[in-house]
Amino acid sequence: MKKLVLVFTLLFSFLGYSQIFNPVKWSSKVEQKSDNEFVLVMDVIIEDEWHLYSQFTPDGGSQPTAFTFKESKGNYQLVGKTKESPYKKVFNDIFEVDEYYFAKKATFKQTIKVTNPKLKTIKVYVEYQVCKEQCIQGDNTFTFTLPEIKKAAVETASDVVTADSSSVALDSSSVESSEVEKNIKEIAPTSAPKEEKKGLWAIFFLAFFGGFAALLTPCVFPMIPMTVSFFTKQSKTKAEGKKNAILYGVSIILIYVILGSLVTGIFGADSLNALSTNVWFNLIFFGLLVFFATSFLGAFEIVLPNSWANKVDQQADRGGFVGILFMALALAIVSFSCTGPIVGTLLVEAASKGGLAPIIGMLGFSSALALPFMLFAMFPGWMNSLPKSGGWLNTVKVSLGFLELALAFKFLSNADLVVQAHLLEREVFLAIWIAIFGTWAVYLFGKLTLPHDSPLVHLSIGRLFMAVFVTIFTIYLIPGLWGAPLKIISGFPPPMTYSESPNGIGTSGGTSTAAIDLPEHAHSGPHGIIAFHDYEDGLAYANKVGKPILLDFTGHACVNCRKMEDFVWSKPEILSLLKDKVVLVSLYVDDKRELPKDEQYVSKETGKEIITIGNKWSDYQITRYKNNAQPYYIILDSDGKDITQQIGYTPDAAVYKKWLEDGISKFKK
Known part of the structure; x- marks a missing residue:
């Protein structure tokens, strides 16, 4: 009976992961404010249970929606930032950040001031991510048709800040207004x-x-x-x-x-x-x-x-x-x-x-x-x-100083995460906090005095309890240097992935990157698994070692990809298979690094220009498997031929293990 359940679960998984998903429907329109000012309105209907992310969702989490206004220089100027309807805010315990997302519908508005009276159309490119059990990277190009603009109105236009219009050339297909936009009512930020x-x-x-x-x-x-x-x-x-x-x-x-x-x-x-x-x-x-x-x-x-x-x-x-x-x-x-x-x-x-x-x-x-x-x-x-005034008041003040100092490094960490400088990775951040709270504990025990402190004859009971509490917290932080999750302070230090050793030091599931004898072009993946980020490199290595390939279409901002890695791949019985029996090739569809000019091309499948590494792997997934969602897994032989059906987000470790073992056994035959 148990085997029958596994078979049916796998069967439904296979049927559900061989199609192009389109959980959002965009529409657009133009609203005229004055002779030379217009509002570009972009509405979106989102299928139930899917989430589209705000422009302002913090870095380190899911991918924010981003707009590029094409060819604005000399033609039009942006008035303020793109406004959006109210979003929901939820803490994501996988990425350890707050995320801002829309459910069911959203509206984006951008006011523009036209400076070229001959301007007829405006093109706007939007990149976005929608997630449910899987995540999908999407994009759209809107073409807004403007009414006739009087030259006199343009000449009197006042100066405003011009947005950066640098971007890649994109297809010019317009997104026409449809009945969808008739069904979207203005989302007022009332509640x-x-x-x-x-x-x-x-x-x-x-x-x-x-x-x-x-x-x-x-x-x-x-x-x-x-x-x-x-x-x-x-x-x-x-x-x-x-x-x-x-x-x-x-x-x-x-x-x-x-x-x-x-x-x-x-x-x-x-x-x-x-x-x-x-x-x-x-x-x-x-x-x-x-x-x-x-x-x-x-x-x-x-x-x-x-x-x-x-x-x-x-x-x-x-x-x-x-x-x-x-x-x-x-x-x-x-x-x-x-x-x-x-x-x-x-x-x-x-x-x-x-x-x-x-x-x-x-x-x-x-x-x-x-x-x-x-x-x-x-x-x-x-x-x-x-109680009477006395030296205890200065102790409170100094204690607040230590807390202020610890909090300050959260803001420095935010800046480091945004620019990905890797100067304040998780271990360094925790070392700083251990030093701050450890010094605070020494101070509370009376072994350190600061300006304005009164002579300390004895410790009060309250100060002693506080010293013990801070000492316990300091000791609690120390295992974090070796990969402990530290859930009490989740969201304060950088995430586990932003670390010198993302999988922890000395743990069964990982090791330091430096300690792994990596093959050429390989990287240390989740839990110390040897991984390739380029298909050809992974294929060559699989041929060399005689192992099948686990092809993993994933994304840096894909929350369910991280869930699979954290809660399924980490299982000892699965981790041993991933480390010893297959060659992991992880292709990131949201990798924003630009391809060399001679490797950029126009997709025969979608007609879109492929200019980044992420575009390349996304197009490869769509072209070969007619699917655009992540996570998405296939087992290939060492010649690159599929030997299993594809499978997507599978939180049931038993089902995923059975699928892996079937693929490995087929390769051996």
């Missing part, structure tokens, strides 16, 4: 997806705890009794005191929310999330957080001009709501040396999320900061339960 709402809640609580941390610093904590004393003496009745305390708390919240609104207004709610993959954004904020951390560790204090505090203090004497508002502003200015780095860090993190995140972040931070001032002013008797 955030559930995932985005969860993200905002996460930002709120992160900022809320940040506010409590700021409260326990030397600049803020001692101000609580001073503020309570002021309200107690100035208020004629208890009711008036409580009212003033509430107004004071509301004023603190108002000031910080206005700050978050300014950040959103200056950068723009829709464009902030794009910053998270911008190299300069990440480098600048790496430097900024190191600056904040250095201040917290005691090298210097970040202070605003004294004149600001004096002027605000004078206004606080006016009384009424205006006076209370200026008192709250005075608190923000005077405590800036402690709250500034925390606020800056929260704004940086919130800004990278985009949308309303900076406002929500400042709402959370200010709520935590204001709440104790309000409560103690309303109930002065609670003051007796507060």
Whole structure:
């Protein structure tokens, strides 16, 4: 019975993986804004359960949608960036990044300003990836026909930034408007997806705890009794005191929310999330957080001009709501040396999320900061339960400095991942974190003193527990240098694949790349499997060693390809077959490296120009197997002839093993 199930599973797999998939339908239209301004609209209908990825999905995950506007120089200029309908945001635990995708439908809009009155058509090239159980690399060329443009309108066009129009020559087939676009209604960004709402809640609580941390610093904590004393003496009745305390708390919240609104207004709610993959954004904020951390560790204090505090203090004497508002502003200015780095860090993190995140972040931070001032002013008797100020406040401040320093390297890592410089690979990142948290543990145990620290006679129980916790976390990080997944901090360090030894050192499933005696033109693949990335090289090696070929059509941004490698290929019974019984040839259909000019050609199957290595292998898959989805596997003999049916995403390890063994046994015959 079990064998029968395996046979039927394989049969249905074979039937399902021999066709060209087209899970998206594109349509286009032109909307006229003025005599020389137009909106190019590209709509897409996506089949159920398939996902198309946003332009802003972070690097290191699935492939973002990308638009190239052809021959714009001298003809038209782009006004702003390509806008898109709201996307969903989900953390991908395979790539260890947030991914932004569309389900069922999406709309993209680009405003242009025409500068050539003779311009009749505009061509736009789009590259995209859609995924379900498999991933498909797709592209389209849109041809937009413009109405007649008046020369006078073009001559009065103002200068705007011109987009880079450098690209390869592509086919000119137009995508006509169809009934599909009639069915697509404008997707208004009125309600955030559930995932985005969860993200905002996460930002709120992160900022809320940040506010409590700021409260326990030397600049803020001692101000609580001073503020309570002021309200107690100035208020004629208890009711008036409580009212003033509430107004004071509301004023603190108002000031910080206005700050978050300014950040959103200056950068723009829709464009902030794009910053998270911008190299300069990440480098600048790496430097900024190191600056904040250095201040917290005691090298210097970040202070605003004294004149600001004096002027605000004078206004606080006016009384009424205006006076209370200026008192709250005075608190923000005077405590800036402690709250500034925390606020800056929260704004940086919130800004990278985009949308309303900076406002929500400042709402959370200010709520935590204001709440104790309000409560103690309303109930002065609670003051007796507060711990006394002392050296422990500086310990909190220094601890925040270590956390700031560790977080800074996340931004440096982002920049390194974007440019693929491989300067801050996973091992280096973890070594830095181990050093930071290890030093923090030594500090908490009292073996290291920093400026502004009071003499330490003994460890408090709280400090001891904190020291033990940080030590445990430091020890937890160490196995990561040898390939441990470190799921607790998933998403912070670079992914396992961005590593000196992607499969770990000393593990059963992998080894260091340098330790493998690789054949010519071969690479160390997943789990230390010897792999070829060129078909001819793999075929020559298979002939030499007398083994069959496992032909693997895959992609760098293919999540289910990684799932197969991580959860199926890693099984000992399958890994031994892949290492010893076959020659792995992995052809990446999304490899963006350009082919030499003399190797570029026009596909006889699709009519498209093949100009990259990825184009070449994608066209080879389509031409030979009439299939365009990944992952996609075939076993060939050493002459390159198919000896098995093709198979795609197969998470059942038993089924995949049976398919492998059948192919290997046929080769031996």
